[in-house]
Amino acid sequence: MSANPAAVPKIALSNVYKQFGPKKVLNGIDLDVGKGESLVVIGGSGTGKSVMLKCILGLLSPDSGSIRVDGEETTRLRSREREKILHKFGMLFQGAALFDSLTVWENVAFGLIQGERMPRGRAKEIAIAKLGAVGLTPDVGELSPAELSGGMQKRVGLARAIADEPEIIFFDEPTTGLDPIMADVINELIVQCVKDLGATAVTITHDMASARKIADRIAMIHQGRIIWTGHARDIDHSDNPYVDQFVHGRADGPIKMQVRAL
Template sequence: MAEAKIVLDGLSKSFAGRAVLDGVNLTVEKGESLAIIGQSGSGKSVTLKCILGLLQPDSGSILLDGEEIVGAKGARLERIRAKFGMLFQGSALFDSMPIWRNVTFALTHGQRIDGARMRKIAEENLERVGLPARILDLRPSELSGGMQKRVALARAIAPRPEIIFFDEPTTGLDPIRADVINDLIVSLVDDLGITALTITHDMASARKIAHRVAMLYEGKIIWRGPRDRLYDSGNPYVDQFVQGRAEGPIQ
């Protein structure tokens, strides 16, 4: 039996009386890549923020390696977060820092320490995402959007996290550059044995990077299944969403 890395059980969260998450149940297995799809406002980002401890759910449980993490604070929360890496939607690089300091930021917390070793670590991680050492001293603004996304990916993997969260990893990229990022995510998950949880609107990305896909609708997981069933789910809500049809049960 596969080992559960993350287990969400009855996760609920409301804002101003509106239920955004309404009893979410979901399991992510160790070494699995799982994508969560759904409309804007369906609760994908809120789910991620609850796992990261940025939001506290109103009710429900989040188990990480069997440990309850809802309500974690202080040193325990920091220990839990040390297991996570994050690729933000807009890359979220620091333009005041050269690329090598961006890549090693989680290792130094922005402090100017052990420069030679950090440059070497940055170079090794940039190489993993197909970027040359010559960009080490450039600023993010000097790179294209696709290169910035790869730098952000190098930063996410530099501390060798157990879990990486991908927030719309292909947003703002043309189809070719998006496919490059998808290929990198697949190879990194396979090579490093990382557990991956992705939220995305990009069906091509979901089909390529995920072992399984789950759909959030009105605060609940309404379908989950292997990626090759995404366009053959038998669920009218999923079918309408993945095919981008205006007509159907989703209004």
Template sequence: MTDTVKNKIVVKDLCKSFDGVQVLNGINLEVKTGEILTLIGPSGSGKTLTLKCILGLIKPDSGSILLDGKEVSDLPEKERVKFFRNFGILFQRSGLFDGMRVWENIGFRLSQQPGMSKSDVKEMAIKKLRSVGLSSDVADLYPAELSGGMQKRVGFARAIAGDPAILFLDEPTAGLDPIMSNVINDQIFNNVRELGSTVMAITSNLLTARIISDRIAMLHKGRVVWTGDVREAAHSDNAYVSQFWNKRKDGPIQMSVSTISA
């Protein structure tokens, strides 16, 4: 089996700088078809920027991004619209449209497609709501009428609407209590396995990383410093992974701390 068949996403030597500051310094990643790869690392390590480059929201300075073996880092605008149809995205703050009802949020992308009636979109939205543990009664509510956990589930329902081949999950349990976080973790894992989607996730929640991931990639200062099976992360002898996974203050990852003098 060749790499272009085995790997859904391949990132090679991805670099990006802002105002002379190098933020991505040669990112190399491979995401196998049907697997969940989770990016971990301290704040500012390049996780979200890597995702934005893959999505085409930010153009990298150099490097290659392959999707199913096709270079997508410099697609023309017309092709990029078609390219985005492969993706489902869960934003860190859910990103729901305040002025739309829940079912309209979930079915937003599908409603833009020719031949999709309003009733078809709503029926699909209700089906996705049920898949994330919410009842059909929620469909006619507005985002402001939902709790944080419900908003996150609606955001995930929107991400999987249309059964996308690729999912990007940006901090899927951020701001949630431990119980709701576990609910979301289980729903992500179960839905992704049912759909067979390929997933790239970002999380600062190590419990989420343990539950949903097949593999882990550790980023530090714009580089991938370790990649491995999620079961290996807790026992890795890699100094960066060991410090981060065990939440130790001392180690190669140094966080700047400002002090205020009296």
């Protein structure tokens, strides 16, 4: 459900810039995400999607601009204050990013044990419950990540993202590498988990089927700027040539891919 526009946004970026050497990656990002909203950010590779998420999380510092979470400016926080903000976030990484040396349940419970200092027994109970929420049985918790299929690894990554019942969840290319059926299963699980938690969700993806299923609202980033935002149902008639080219996967259009001759 979209947020009340009069309410303070859960996340608000204003005129955010970030560059690495001469390369400008974020070129004045303006974007609000309402409380309880599911926003999907689309755009080609290298357009700044992942850098934007890292700036929100504080893994990167923007060169200028404002990033607010629940109205609180986060770009100048000290480490202890930033840790408090980070407790609001859960993250499903591209490729699941599971620890090979830990069992599945230990992966899910990692933040609870290491971050919350929760006793292992209680953390395991929560981990098994969260695995159940993504359709995995308790015996899966005793396996190692290497014993899981790609789809199961994504489910474990999702269980870890929701283990601490975060207020905000980031999904980084959640369906990459999955077949269409498993991708749809993951999309359904994301929608259900976000709904059950009442969380705010931000997803970055190239997968338009995923975007249409997950999103309340879609934003497109191009050359480090947000060039269109709108309701998910409006994506196919945006009247924006960049959006139209990306959504329909056309080679011809205003977005020019850099291809080097062999």
